[in-house]
Amino acid sequence: MENQVYLASNERYAKMSSIYNRCGRSGVLLPKVSLGFWHNFGADAPYERSRAITRFAFDHGITHFDFANNYGVPAGSAETTFGRLMDDDFRPYRDELFISSKAGYLMWDGPYGEWGSRKYLMSSLDQSLKRMHLDYVDLFYSHRYDPNTPIEETLQALVDIVRMGKALYVGISNWPLEQLRLGAKYLKEHDVPLLIYQGRLNMLNREPIEEGILDFCREEGIGFIAYSPLAQGLLTDRYLDGIPADSRMAKEHFLTSDRRTPELLDYLHQLEAQAKASGRTIAQEALQWVLDQQGVTSVLVGASSVEQLKNNIAILG
């Protein structure tokens, strides 16, 4: 693959109507399945595998790739990998891609390396653009709410980032409902309407529904993208027979082995039976459940192989 010029599949937009959803009441269409670069795309992952997964996604109409400043090991290296992918494969397709990044969690030492100040958000986005070899991102998120920074400071930084042409749209991730309401109002009043909310939603974690966030987004015409729709791999066949050595759980960091309880295995066996009855895999059943929730624009999956992604996008028909 190394020396071959990448030509994207001519078939990539053949199934437009089954692949895309409108993002809230905006002009943007997003693929119902989007690809996240949190794990498996950093300097610790084989470049050619990252490249194969990314090419496969784009060849199948998956136009939205999601990043944050701190993704990859070491932090930032997923964006660096993408910069290389832009140079090697994707530069001719820049206008067909919808690239997001975020800032909010710890990225560098000292008082300006995390949370929600204007100083941090602006500097972090500049760093992300350099790593990704991009002039602008399509979407920039506040990755978490900062209770110690005036909310207007964080929101005005988002407005100004759009005005400066460094992002086309802004998003909010992981903010509580009350602050989300204030944020959406502020952004609307400053003519930079909130495009999308990113929150964790899967069959095992329904907080955005229970807390009213999904309803709020739907009513306000804000898109909703569900992260970890497979509960980091728990809602697949990955852990049915043990903990594979190459899995996220084997690293015992973000997904720890205490999550693999007898109750979870019982639940998975029921889900497997239900999935089989509808001709699906557990992962497909879990993704379809999320997509079926009213107001969900896209499920944001991770993948450590082309096979996994292939399995996941099969729900698009």
Ligand SMILES: NC(=O)c1ccc[n+]([C@@H]2O[C@H](COP(=O)([O-])OP(=O)(O)OC[C@H]3O[C@@H](n4cnc5c(N)ncnc54)[C@H](OP(=O)(O)O)[C@@H]3O)[C@@H](O)[C@H]2O)c1
């Ligand atoms: N805003 C936020 O705070 C936030 C937080 C977390 C994530 N995110 C975003 O959401 C994206 C997705 O998160 P996630 O990686 O936790 O999502 P996920 O889709 O719930 O989990 C992905 C993992 O599940 C396993 N997997 C995926 N498809 C599979 C299949 N068909 N069969 C078996 N196993 C399968 C793989 O695990 P193995 O790697 O073990 O093979 C893969 O790495 C991230 O990349 C990021 O963009 C955002």
